[in-house]
Amino acid sequence: MKLEDFELGGTHLKSSDFKQGKVLTTEWEPNLKYAWDNGVAIGRYLAELKAGRIIARICHKCDRIMLPPRMFCELCFRPTDEWMYVKDTGVINTFSIAKVNWDASRRGPKEPPLLPAVIEIDGASEGMGIMHMLGEVNPKDLKIGMKVKAVWKKPEDRTGSITDILYFKPVTAKRKTKTKAAPKAGGKR
Amino acid sequence: MIKRVAIVGIGTTGFRPVTPDVSFRELIFEAARKAYTDAGMEPSEIDGFITTAEDFMEGYSIADEYCPDQIGAVLKPTQTIPGDFIQGMATGYMMIMTGAYRTIAIEAHSKASNMKNISELMGFAQDPVYNRPLRETPHAVAGLEMTRYLFESAASSEQCAQVVVKNKMNAMRNPYAAFGAEITEGDVLASEPVSLPLHRLDIAPHADGAVVAVLADEDTANTLCETPIWIEGIGWSTDTPTLEMRDWGEAAYARLSAEMAYRMAGIENPAALIDFAEICDEYSYKELQHMEALKLCMPGEAAYMLESGATSYQGELPINISGGARGVGHLFEASGAHKILELVEQLRGHAGARQIPDVNVGLAQVWRGVPTATGAVAILSNM
Numbered sequence: 001m002k003l004e005d006f007e008l009g010g011t012h013l014k015s016s017d018f019k020q021g022k023v024l025t026t027e028w029e030p031n032l033k034y035a036w037d038n039g040v041a042i043g044r045y046l047a048e049l050k051a052g053r054i055i056a057r058i059c060h061k062c063d064r065i066m067l068p069p070r071m072f073c074e075l076c077f078r079p080t081d082e083w084m085y086v087k088d089t090g091v092i093n094t095f096s097i098a099k100v101n102w103d104a105s106r107r108g109p110k111e112p113p114l115l116p117a118v119i120e121i122d123g124a125s126e127g128m129g130i131m132h133m134l135g136e137v138n139p140k141d142l143k144i145g146m147k148v149k150a151v152w153k154k155p156e157d158r159t160g161s162i163t164d165i166l167y168f169k170p171v172t173a174k175r176k177t178k179t180k181a182a183p184k185a186g187g188k189r
Numbered sequence: 190m191i192k193r194v195a196i197v198g199i200g201t202t203g204f205r206p207v208t209p210d211v212s213f214r215e216l217i218f219e220a221a222r223k224a225y226t227d228a229g230m231e232p233s234e235i236d237g238f239i240t241t242a243e244d245f246m247e248g249y250s251i252a253d254e255y256c257p258d259q260i261g262a263v264l265k266p267t268q269t270i271p272g273d274f275i276q277g278m279a280t281g282y283m284m285i286m287t288g289a290y291r292t293i294a295i296e297a298h299s300k301a302s303n304m305k306n307i308s309e310l311m312g313f314a315q316d317p318v319y320n321r322p323l324r325e326t327p328h329a330v331a332g333l334e335m336t337r338y339l340f341e342s343a344a345s346s347e348q349c350a351q352v353v354v355k356n357k358m359n360a361m362r363n364p365y366a367a368f369g370a371e372i373t374e375g376d377v378l379a380s381e382p383v384s385l386p387l388h389r390l391d392i393a394p395h396a397d398g399a400v401v402a403v404l405a406d407e408d409t410a411n412t413l414c415e416t417p418i419w420i421e422g423i424g425w426s427t428d429t430p431t432l433e434m435r436d437w438g439e440a441a442y443a444r445l446s447a448e449m450a451y452r453m454a455g456i457e458n459p460a461a462l463i464d465f466a467e468i469c470d471e472y473s474y475k476e477l478q479h480m481e482a483l484k485l486c487m488p489g490e491a492a493y494m495l496e497s498g499a500t501s502y503q504g505e506l507p508i509n510i511s512g513g514a515r516g517v518g519h520l521f522e523a524s525g526a527h528k529i530l531e532l533v534e535q536l537r538g539h540a541g542a543r544q545i546p547d548v549n550v551g552l553a554q555v556w557r558g559v560p561t562a563t564g565a566v567a568i569l570s571n572m
Binding site: 028071074 | 208211212213214215216218221222225233245257258259261263302304305306309317
């Protein structure tokens with residue numbers, strides 16, 4: 001048999017055939033719902049965001065202050081030891097200037113770009129922090145290493161979500177922030 | 190050349206209807222940490238990792254990307270098998286047999302409680318053109334199969350109800366099981382009809398939980414532990430997904446996966462050689478249908494064997510001493526993991542109040558649930 005003999009055939013289609021509904025397809029809209037248990041670490045993290053604070057978790061074996069917090073250290077592979085509040089300031093590790101939305105639609109000419117960024121939070125171990133959005137900044141001024149601070153929702157509007165922080169904005173050079181040792185949070189796991 | 194592969198460590202969280210206190214990561218960490226401690230190892234000493242998960246069950250696309258941290262697999266070779274734990278174990282077995290890996294960890298978990306419309310999710314697994322537009326409950330697929338199985342085997346709904354009574358009673362002795370209860374055949378038959386002949390109590394409820402096991406080659410296993418639990422045979426198979434063409438009476442996937450595992454283990458007469466079995470009873474009739482497919486009895490004899498008490502706790506061939514899916518709960522891709530866990534505990538002599546005396550060879554069999562026709566079998570021994 002020739003390879004062509006294995007082809008199952010079909011009909012050549014024109015775009016008009018689709019427009020006239022001559023080509024049948026099957027549509028289905030899934031209706032799937034999930035409610036993920038946040039658990040100990042993320043549960044506390046979100047509750048603290050609602051209270052306007054950022055909390056991390058310490059592993060005494062490798063001495064990392066982990067943000068977002070986790071109840072186990074993935075490197076030492078043991079339970080982590082302690083909660084610790086960190087600041088709501090940090091530096092930009094990396095950023096992007098997004099001109100399209102979540103659903104891939106293009107943002108209008110008058111809509112400002114979205115500015116996702118990874119922010120290394122002051123008090124957490126190097127390279128750890130929060131993935132969030134930047135605001136009150138001209139995209140042209142963005143730089144890696146830029147100091148930023150959280151802009152929070154009003155307390156009454158917070159729901160215990162990462163969006164309880166609206167965005168991070170640049171800290172002006174004039175306002176000097178002294179780095180004080182972050183206070184340790186109470187409570188056990 | 191690698192000759193044998195053994196389970197050298199196993200850990201679990203146990204199984205509960207809901208686990209709102211922990212995230213899936215925290216759940217899995219607990220099972221993994223217990224497994225590695227049981228094996229006397231750190232995850233840094235394990236050569237490769239396999240997780241088992243389905244994106245739609247996790248509620249994440251590319252869910253396998255989220256697996257490394259909680260199993261200690263950071264920056265290590267890891268992969269996800271979209272199938273049951275026993276299928277993942279088969280992959281781990283083969284990886285060790287290549288000689289390229291000495292040790293492999295296998296993980297499976299269920300967070301069924303986080304899926305808020307499981308019926309819709311299971312319906313979404315049906316063929317979108319032929320079957321889904323009919324808008325049948327996914328349990329109807331099992332109802333259809335039960336009707337045909339009862340017709341071919343001459344077993345009765347009452348006998349299927351006895352499977353439920355036995356397994357829920359067995360679960361009373363299993364601290365990992367959440368659905369232990371003393372009920373009667375009448376309770377099952379009087380429970381709400383779902384897709385007849387299936388009643389509500391014929392169907393396993395869902396449960397959450399995680400299991401992690403560590404596999405090792407023969408030399409490593411012998412240095413690591415006194416009682417390695419050897420994988421003597423493993424097999425898996427899939428019948429056609431087409432509901433219109435499937436053999437509804439016989440569980441062909443179970444027969445073929447058992448034949449594969451028996452061939453590998455050199456077992457000619459499974460009924461005589463196997464001391465106990467954990468087999469899929471996600472729907473009551475499945476235990477009977479699977480017993481026949483696994484050749485633990487002759488076709489049509491499973492119900493009589495059940496009635497004679499041969500498959501009970503003190504019978505000749507105890508089946509689902511753990512309580513099975515009726516007693517422990519249906520765990521989706523972790524279903525096989527709970528069965529392997531039971532085999533390991535029994536073969537190590539660590540099964541406490543439900544320990545069967547003098548057992549050397551156990552069989553675990555799993556089915557991936559409606560509407561699938563996929564199953565896997567593993568045969569483990571302590572010799």
